[in-house]
Amino acid sequence: MVLLLVACIIDHIDIEVIWRPTNSHDSACAYNNKYRMKQPSCMDGFVETVECKTRLLVPALSLTERVPPKVPAFFNPAAKQSRDLSILAYRAFAPRLKKEKTLADGFTGIGARALRVAVEVPEIEQVFANDANPTAIEAARKSAELNGVSGKCRFSVNEVCKFLMKGNDSEERFGIVDLDPFGTPARHVDCVLRAALDDGLVSITATDTAVLCGVYPEVCLRRYYGRPLNNSYGNETALRLLTSLIALTASRLELAIKPVFSHATMHYLRVYAQVSVSSSEANDVYASIGHVMHCFNCGHRLATAEYDGNARCELCQKKLRVGGQLWTGPLHEKGFVAKMKEQAGKDEKSKKVLDAALDEIDDVPYYFKADEISSKLRTNPHSIPKIIEKLRAAGYKASKTSLNFGAFKTDARLDRIIDVLR
Numbered sequence: 001m002v003l004l005l006v007a008c009i010i011d012h013i014d015i016e017v018i019w020r021p022t023n024s025h026d027s028a029c030a031y032n033n034k035y036r037m038k039q040p041s042c043m044d045g046f047v048e049t050v051e052c053k054t055r056l057l058v059p060a061l062s063l064t065e066r067v068p069p070k071v072p073a074f075f076n077p078a079a080k081q082s083r084d085l086s087i088l089a090y091r092a093f094a095p096r097l098k099k100e101k102t103l104a105d106g107f108t109g110i111g112a113r114a115l116r117v118a119v120e121v122p123e124i125e126q127v128f129a130n131d132a133n134p135t136a137i138e139a140a141r142k143s144a145e146l147n148g149v150s151g152k153c154r155f156s157v158n159e160v161c162k163f164l165m166k167g168n169d170s171e172e173r174f175g176i177v178d179l180d181p182f183g184t185p186a187r188h189v190d191c192v193l194r195a196a197l198d199d200g201l202v203s204i205t206a207t208d209t210a211v212l213c214g215v216y217p218e219v220c221l222r223r224y225y226g227r228p229l230n231n232s233y234g235n236e237t238a239l240r241l242l243t244s245l246i247a248l249t250a251s252r253l254e255l256a257i258k259p260v261f262s263h264a265t266m267h268y269l270r271v272y273a274q275v276s277v278s279s280s281e282a283n284d285v286y287a288s289i290g291h292v293m294h295c296f297n298c299g300h301r302l303a304t305a306e307y308d309g310n311a312r313c314e315l316c317q318k319k320l321r322v323g324g325q326l327w328t329g330p331l332h333e334k335g336f337v338a339k340m341k342e343q344a345g346k347d348e349k350s351k352k353v354l355d356a357a358l359d360e361i362d363d364v365p366y367y368f369k370a371d372e373i374s375s376k377l378r379t380n381p382h383s384i385p386k387i388i389e390k391l392r393a394a395g396y397k398a399s400k401t402s403l404n405f406g407a408f409k410t411d412a413r414l415d416r417i418i419d420v421l422r
């Protein structure tokens with residue numbers, strides 16, 4: 001009867017349930033009843049896996065299914081690299097935290113990222129992990145016990161913005177705030193920014209890549225206030241659209257952001273940005289917001305500050321398409337990326353991304369794929385180091401890009417690139 005009542009209440013108020021240790025099992029079971037899960041143990045069907053140094057209780061199916069199920073709880077083992085990079089970023093950022101060495105993970109799922117922070121980033125003193133799914137939180141709480149970090153972890157079942165607005169025990173805000181939603185973070189960017197301390201860090205994921213890479217341009221304009229480009233460097237445009245949403249939202253809240261590291265790994269687009277409370281810096285936001293114009297006829301591209309819907313390609317005279325408004329400033333702070341790399345040890349996959357980010361020229365908001373150029377030259381693709389060497393020898397800026405290992409960045413115009421490589 002009591003269980004039934006709890007189930008009905010939870011069904012009615014859905015995700016607005018606050019986690020209470022004493023009835024957490026009931027809440028988890030009620031959630032599972034809704035999806036006809038087995039009783040009495042709501043951890044049935046969960047298995048232990050180890051990611052890096054952290055033991056995690058995860059739904060067994062999440063380790064075998066191609067698309068990890070959302071019920072009874074979500075865990076994606078393929079997101080390990082994204083979490084590995086998070087650990088490196090939080091370790092690099094922790095010394096910048098002045099007082100509250102806290103992390104809030106609002107969409108924690110089974111707690112993979114939050115628990116890894118608790119185990120693998122000793123500088124972070126307190127981790128607050130929240131999810132709307134009580135079963136996921138039940139698993140996270142048990143995993144914290146397995147790892148011996150229950151003392152530094154606090155768990156809650158709440159709607160993400162309600163969780164973030166409550167703050168921690170002593171402060172309204174957190175040192176680091178992470179948001180890792182299914183799909184777009186657009187609805188929640190305001191409350192994430194509001195929840196970060198002055199000089200704190202926000203890390204925000206977007207996985208609505210079809211929208212951000214141009215399959216649904218009108219949805220992109222609505223969610224990110226900018227137009228996507230469905231072309232060979234669409235993931236960079238996507239990352240810059242996400243960054244511009246965060247920057248413009250921050251400026252409305254009299255905050256300024258500075259991206260310290262960003263990456264696009266598989267369908268994960270992720271931005272790490274330091275937040276500062278400063279209306280004067282917020283006023284400067286438009287210095288880093290502009291557009292990328294692209295010619296879908298010949299492949300010419302350029303960055304512009306202003307929007308010109310009638311602009312024509314200077315190489316073939318066809319109409320240019322507009323990407324943005326989007327972030328045209330740097331995507332990385334080099335010193336920060338170097339600190340991340342120092343911590344990377346034998347993690348060669350992360351080091352490859354970080355090396356390219358360190359090399360990346362940061363005033364060109366697009367890249368060129370080597371095979372795009374070779375098809376124009378009707379040759380086999382040149383190697384990226386060779387292309388960079390030749391462009392630099394001809395007096396242009398050129399570098400790798402962390403967003404595509406088969407591509408390069410340069411300030412040379414497309415026709416000049418062809419001349420140099422012919």
Ligand SMILES: C[S@@+](CC[C@H](N)C(=O)[O-])C[C@H]1O[C@@H](n2cnc3c(N)ncnc32)[C@H](O)[C@@H]1O
Binds near residue numbers: 075076079133159
């Ligand atoms: C992509 S998963 C998080 C994965 C997790 N960060 C990890 O690395 O394993 C998104 C999570 O958000 C939770 N969620 C969805 N909407 C929510 C909301 N409005 N408030 C709180 N949690 C929510 C889901 O239950 C799910 O666990």
Ligand SMILES: [Zn+2]
Binds near residue numbers: 300314315317
């Ligand atoms: Zn053209």
